[in-house]
Amino acid sequence: MMSIAAVVAVAGLLFASTYSQTQMTATKLSIPSQESDLKQISDMGGIQPQMPSAFAQIPLDQVDTLASQGRHVVDVQLIAQSVDLPIMGGGTYHAMTFNGQVPGPTVRATQGDIVRVTLTVPSTEATSHGDDFHASQMSAGNFGAVKPGGNRTFAFIAEVPGQFKYHCSGVNVAAMDQHVLSGMYGLTIIDPLDGYKPFIVDKTDIQNGKVVVVHHRYEADAKEFSFQYNQLYLNADGSYDQTAMFLHNTTQTVVNGFAFGYVPNADINKLIKGDPAKNIFVAQPWNSADLKQYQSHPLFVDTGVHYRLFVENQGNMPVFFHIVGEIIDRVVQGNHVQAQGTETWLIGGSQGATMDLVFDNPGVYVAVNHDYAAIFSGAATVFVAGDPFKLGYGPGDMPNPSDAVPPAGLNTIAQKQVVHCLCTDARAAEIAKSMSG
Numbered sequence: 001m002m003s004i005a006a007v008v009a010v011a012g013l014l015f016a017s018t019y020s021q022t023q024m025t026a027t028k029l030s031i032p033s034q035e036s037d038l039k040q041i042s043d044m045g046g047i048q049p050q051m052p053s054a055f056a057q058i059p060l061d062q063v064d065t066l067a068s069q070g071r072h073v074v075d076v077q078l079i080a081q082s083v084d085l086p087i088m089g090g091g092t093y094h095a096m097t098f099n100g101q102v103p104g105p106t107v108r109a110t111q112g113d114i115v116r117v118t119l120t121v122p123s124t125e126a127t128s129h130g131d132d133f134h135a136s137q138m139s140a141g142n143f144g145a146v147k148p149g150g151n152r153t154f155a156f157i158a159e160v161p162g163q164f165k166y167h168c169s170g171v172n173v174a175a176m177d178q179h180v181l182s183g184m185y186g187l188t189i190i191d192p193l194d195g196y197k198p199f200i201v202d203k204t205d206i207q208n209g210k211v212v213v214v215h216h217r218y219e220a221d222a223k224e225f226s227f228q229y230n231q232l233y234l235n236a237d238g239s240y241d242q243t244a245m246f247l248h249n250t251t252q253t254v255v256n257g258f259a260f261g262y263v264p265n266a267d268i269n270k271l272i273k274g275d276p277a278k279n280i281f282v283a284q285p286w287n288s289a290d291l292k293q294y295q296s297h298p299l300f301v302d303t304g305v306h307y308r309l310f311v312e313n314q315g316n317m318p319v320f321f322h323i324v325g326e327i328i329d330r331v332v333q334g335n336h337v338q339a340q341g342t343e344t345w346l347i348g349g350s351q352g353a354t355m356d357l358v359f360d361n362p363g364v365y366v367a368v369n370h371d372y373a374a375i376f377s378g379a380a381t382v383f384v385a386g387d388p389f390k391l392g393y394g395p396g397d398m399p400n401p402s403d404a405v406p407p408a409g410l411n412t413i414a415q416k417q418v419v420h421c422l423c424t425d426a427r428a429a430e431i432a433k434s435m436s437g
């Protein structure tokens, strides 16, 4: 077994010279990215960190004992699956997924729960995969490569509330960029043990001829959405383009796997304008009804209701999270308030934040990454609040896309859903089944 120092030295030899050059000149790493070469990557190995296990990891044979003592166990089954999925503008790209969907299934647990994760890599996969859980605190060696035909289980206690990325760690770090930017990422939401905090929104009013501030209190229970921002870096044939990644030359910006996935679709146009062809939003990439789970779909929200948004930046570009027409009432990280009444909140790469807000007036609001390159390459998400078009629907009547609604947690108000996902037909059928029963 190598010492930490030896491993660092080996890692330096493997990556240091090439990496610093590529950072400066933005040329391609000498790691092949085409699918036909993935086996070579798998065989190549990579960094093998050798560190002692940290306290939050649990030996698997102790999980049952801890469960009998009162800890709740959340089991997570992840299956690596490489598959072609559609992209905006037509055609497909070579996606790497967990469970046939991008992003992977959202994991939800409560602070203090045991999360037990099993990663299975079918023998049909061309390369090894890993599963790095940012919600955990344990030796990085646990996230190492699982070879095709194999599987691996680890367990940890979710000690810190918030939202956390999980992602494939490639073949022991090698090709990790390709795997994550091709779709192997997901979200873990850890609810605070004592629940979410109520919050106060200040509004002004006139009382006795004077302008005064009035405190409006909203309880912890909320309707919830999750948004995961990422970029696609693609060659014309839908394969991963590492040169474009080093240049930050984004092909498309995706939210929950889709570019412009949450804009009004043909059905909504018909409702509003009486004609599917009369667009109310400039980009409707998934407009055709036969696209099933891929059809775009706006988010319907009620006015005067507490909404909680779990926003995670899965990519390698900053997210300047802003909602056109709204002010974010509260920003929380780790169940600690970071900001109140902020116009925009910066979320760095592999970072998340929980946003609380209340839509006060009926209308159309657009969540964006307020980087113009991101907005116009896909990062625009349309909220329709109340019934601004006087169509006669009431609070909670309109269903929301399933991939934007996380699994229910401690303080969740349920929402009606429709199947919506960048996922295989088989996975869409599973989601439909889970929603119906």
Ligand SMILES: [Cu+2]
Residues within 6 Å of the ligand: 080, 096, 128, 129, 130, 168, 169, 170, 179, 184
């Ligand atoms: Cu992978």
